[in-house]
Amino acid sequence: MRIAITGGCGFIGSHVVDRLVAAGHDVLSIDLTDKYLNPDAEHARIDVLDLPGLTSALAGREVVYHLAAMADVEQVFADPVRAVRVNIDGTETVLEAARRSGLSRTVLASTVWVYGAALTAEDQLDGEEQELDEHVPIELEHSGHLYVATKLAAEMLVHSYRELYGQHFTILRYGIPYGPRMRDELVVARFVQAALAGRPITIAGDGRQSRNFVYVEDLADAHVRALSPAAEDQTFALEGSTGVSVRDIADTVDELLGPVTIEHIEARTADYAGRRISSAQAKRLLGWSPRTNFADGVGRYADWYRAATGS
Template sequence: MRILVTGGLGFIGSHVVDKLRDRGFNVRVYDLKNGSKPEGVELYNASLLDVETLRIAMNGVDALYHLAAVADVNDVVADPSYAEMINVRGTLNVLEAARRAGVRRVIYGSTTWVYSECPGDLVDEETSPLPPKHLYTTTKLTSELYCRSYQQMYGLETTILRYGIPFGPRARGSTVVALFVQKALCGERLTVAGDGSQFRKFIYVEDLAEGNVLALHSAARNRIYNLDGAEKITIRQIAETVNRLLGPIAIEFGPSRPGDFGGKEVSSERAKKELSWSPRVSFEEGVRRYIEWLRRNNAAQVSSGWASVDRILAARTA
């Protein structure tokens, strides 16, 4: 069975590729990035806007994961027009190429942010998303709607996965876990807004990748699943976890930020029942693995000046 992963050189996509390859699937990656080719994988280095190459890449493909996107919300805010082109038109291009090539299943990587405007503290897949405020979420929800139309109009099987906030090896440096770890490695104090009681659920990226693989199951045909973390983690706990693993690090509490939201609980019960999926890696273990990865691969990049040199060198040799 041949599986295509768009965005397969990215943070989440690369872990999905690893898990698929470990299961013995024949994996093909479609990505714009000039990254190195993962072992045992075919690579198409092209854009979602290149419909001809997309068409060729779909040849002989049975199922595909569509994860390529402008995924950093800051990039979306900086250039909404480009984000729309990639996240919306790009999805349409993928669906259309898949339809024409006779691909059986498209699994789309969406976000739990589609619930942002829903009332109440607890949401699940039966909760209808309301029109989003954020442009990024608008592009993701639009793509979900395109998946639904292709399913209804052309019988293309689709599965929509709504991811929580992933963390772990290969993460971008701009997420809160990555930022706290990098600050700690540079010997800088960690600043928590307010009393730090605002919570999020974080999903360890390899657990998330496993959920993606399980979504190939026939039960997941034309279904939507939330894939979110199991533990509620407060911002204060993130700082304390980083302190336990890398400390002693000073933690200071600043004023609350206006508009900080208390957090919405997203249920992943459906994925547990229908796909036997649940996260296995605890938050602390996930942070430990992230630090290990950072030390192995990236330590030099977290330097923010001479003040941190000793700490970085210590981290590299530890």
């Protein structure tokens, strides 16, 4: 299949390109950088806001994965205007370019952060928080962080293009990804790098914030599976299988690379506290479930980081 992927040289995108190429697909990576470019993929240096350029690049392609985004929540908080332009306007540009080029489907990268707006804390079952799935209603007044708002808006655009123009889609709501090539700002990377450098590990807040981390190569596998006809016009939550608190991350790094010193600082603004989210639909329709346990994934990242930096 002839596939294009925006953000194909980034952290997640480069792994998706690697997996698509390995599966035998003809892949075009659209990215302003070539940092992690797969040598067996084509490359086009085009901005996601460049409608004529994107339309031309997508000509002859069948599916586009839209992963290019402003994903660092701190940068989104600091520069909301640019975040809206890249994450919302960029999605609109990709959808319109795909429509004009006659692509069969657009695959959108979204996030489980949107579930923070799904239900209030009072919505519980037998004293326990409900496990949320792809069909839970979203309460826009609880969207919280601007990053979440941009992803909700992007999802709404995808649904609008399906309703108005018949453009098919797949939405992939990522759990918290980690692994080789991840940004230095991500919590697992920060903790590993601090441990390797002999610096203290710093935890924002009390460390009880829980996430279901998903190893990036497992996430990339889901993208290949999402080409299945069963994924057309569907949304999938791609969560890790086990909740891991920030303190658990620190303890894992300590066990693998320690001993380390742990310090606490003030919590981040509008941080995602984590929700119980089901990936049952991805397993049922795509045959996907995460395979890499957290400690193994952290160890693989540490090995990659040492090799990449010579440390």
